[in-house]
């Protein structure tokens with residue numbers, strides 16, 4: 574089966590910077606977005622250049638920074654049109670009170686405001702200013718006008734300000750803005766779909782302090798949940814014990830053991846699930862009996878009797894009307910053969926395989942996807958980027974699978 578080509582990047586953003594101390598956060602934002610695989614084009618106003626240099630943004634985005642409406646290098650001398658075409662969104666961060674006022678009235682006297690006026694994509698603004706400038710009726714009127722015009726306002730937050738005052742007007746942090754940007758980059762791929770993801774290890778208690786577990790950071794599962802949310806899905810993440818931030822717009826259900834994970838998955842299935850992605854490293858065994866107290870150390874050693882845990886994804890895939898199931902396989906050797914066997918035995922339409930030695934705890938991995946159409950090799954990349962490719966691939970297969978099911 575022919576698979577739609579994977580997107581070469583996670584989206585295209587035009588990042589506009591206007592004059593404000595928070596411009597330093599925009600530099601960090603550019604770094605985060607580029608790290609996530611996004612193609613970022615920076616445009617700076619003259620005031621922004623008083624706060625951070627073009628060289629910084631150029632180095633972080635790997636592209637020349639545009640500043641001038643009259644740039645002779647732009648195609649047909651129309652930098653404002655050229656720049657606003659082909660991007661998924663424009664984010665202005667920081668957006669100063671002055672720039673917001675210009676946009677609200679449709680001024681286009683500098684490159685960035687002209688780009689915003691000429692755009693045919695969503696516009697996001699991250700205001701940053703002194704609290705009294707933010708609270709001023711003129712600014713509030715302008716914000717209301719822009720909201721009515723369909724512009725998305727991100728923040729601001731309340732807190733300590735560069736001027737020494739405290740209140741509303743701080744620009745959102747770079748990581749928060751990055752999450753919002755991703756939501757606009759490839760919207761709708763899984764819009765209206767419910768996705769259930771398991772992540773992390775499970776912990777099987779032996780006594781009050783001892784237990785059996787697997788090596789798993791949870792990073793891949795959390796990245797898959799984030800990528801599904803970015804694609805517009807309603808996402809629930811059933812997570813074993815890990816300390817990772819919950820991705821934006823993802824519901825987290827915390828569990829400890831495999832039995833708890835299965836119970837949480839069953840509860841979610843009752844509400845209807847379209848796609849199930851089992852990334853969790855579920856412990857294969859649990860102790861046959863457990864003690865609430867701490868057992869005393871035995872000099873001669875102990876014999877631990879274990880019983881098998883249920884196979885969670887196996888259970889889900891075996892249901893009479895299962896969701897589209899995506900499994901993971903972490904292997905130390907014979908990756909392809911073991912992955913194919915696992916996919917067949919567990920009746921999974923799609924399985925993502927990776928090598929334990931280059932995946933566990935790492936921020937990057939290589940993935941090989943196996944499905945009825947063959948194999949797809951995803952070269953080494955950050956886990957969030959791999960997760961986005963996997964979700965793109967799964968969404969394409971799911972659409973055909975769901976269509977086939979509806980047809981009979």
Ligand code: C5P
Nearest residue numbers: 851852853855883884885886900901902
């Ligand atoms: O059998 P193995 O653990 O290698 O299979 C890996 C896949 O099966 C993963 O998708 C994992 O989340 C899932 N799994 C499960 N329940 C188990 C064991 C594995 O859902 N008890």
